[in-house]
């Protein structure tokens with residue numbers, strides 16, 4: 001193993017896994033802290049996906065450190081802490097606290113922080129994070145239910161989460177290339193936010209990070225790593241698969257994400273004729289709608305496009321549900337429903353699932369008993385097909401971050417499966 005990565009959510013881990021696979025690495029994704037005796041086969045990179053983005057900081061630190069210890073014991077030369085490209089966190093953490101804990105574990109004092117992912121329109125300039133054409137603090141992330149991002153200046157945001165010095169390596173240095181960035185890293189004490197506005201910047205930063213024990217960022221920060229490892233003679237690059245041999249069986253889309261991109265994908269899918277069933281949270285609580293009924297619907301729909309079952313709703317509807325049930329309870333209620341539904345469908349011969357939403361994907365993976373994922377071809381930037389490997393039945397799974405994917409995602413994704 002060359003790289004050991006810890007991701008703070010499931011779809012974020014898959015996003016990173018895709019980035020490294022595209023670069024030519026053999027990647028294994030593991031769900032939850034791995035057992036110290038886990039067999040990582042011949043993977044060049046192992047990515048541990050946690051659900052630690054919004055849990056109390058001490059718990060996130062403990063989990064991340066446990067995962068890091070296993071990765072280091074298995075020979076990882078470098079660690080990567082993957083968080084969201086929109087820097088999802090609060091003043092309590094968890095980006096700062098987890099970074100601190102990992103540096104302490106390594107006995108190191110310096111690292112970088114860079115959530116830039118230009119392909120998905122996340123760029124960092126003069127320490128400010130932009131989402132598309134607007135500052136993070138003017139984007140819809142401003143009203144995120146758990147991690148509202150109301151400050152676009154990442155130096156300030158991170159400084160509130162750590163006692164270490166937080167500095168900026170700005171674009172004037174990055175555009176001079178990897179040697180200039182490497183010199184900045186060499187004299188660094190604490191954590192440096194690094195500007196990146198293009199893929200070329202990310203390649204230079206990747207090449208410059210070879211001497212850092214810990215790297216932190218979005219999946220973009222991994223863009224330059226495979227090539228840099230290869231140049232150092234550490235890695236033999238392997239070609240990327242264009243399609244995936246998926247198990248025979250039926251297809252289904254389950255969407256629990258209420259993000260704007262997912263809601264557009266639902267609209268598009270319905271307009272193309274996907275048979276769609278909407279679940280209201282109230283119908284789950286009052287028992288007027290059951291998992292069995294939703295599974296019956298999916299089983300009946302045998303047309304060209306797969307059935308779509310979704311709970312996605314606009315922010316006003318979600319707010320009303322959250323007020324009635326409590327935000328956490330409402331989320332868990334729908335997640336449990338989607339998880340049970342996936343398990344029921346798997347029992348009825350469905351083997352290929354497209355799941356929209358990080359939390360929703362986490363619940364589905366848990367209920368399906370999936371423990372490891374092998375990464376297949378890209379559907380859209382940040383979202384690959386994966387195959388569950390482990391002890392359970394083989395499944396093809398596309399786990400989509402809420403805000404990722406083009407409008408036609410639910411329709412075109414299936415073309416990548418053989």
Ligand SMILES: Nc1ncnc2c1ncn2[C@@H]1O[C@H](COP(=O)(O)OP(=O)(O)OP(=O)(O)O)[C@@H](O)[C@H]1O
Pocket residue numbers: 011256257258259262280281311312313317318321322330331332333334335356357358359360361400401402403
């Ligand atoms: N109609 C609804 N009412 C209330 N809560 C809902 C409803 N539909 C979904 N939810 C909950 O909203 C949350 C959506 O989070 P999820 O992480 O799945 O999507 P996302 O935030 O769009 O994706 P990501 O985290 O990848 O950006 C889940 O906890 C889900 O159960």
Ligand SMILES: O=C(O)[C@@H](O)C(=O)CO
Pocket residue numbers: 009011012013015016083084085086218219358382401402
């Ligand atoms: O970085 C991103 O935007 C995604 O991988 C993610 O973490 C969404 O939850």
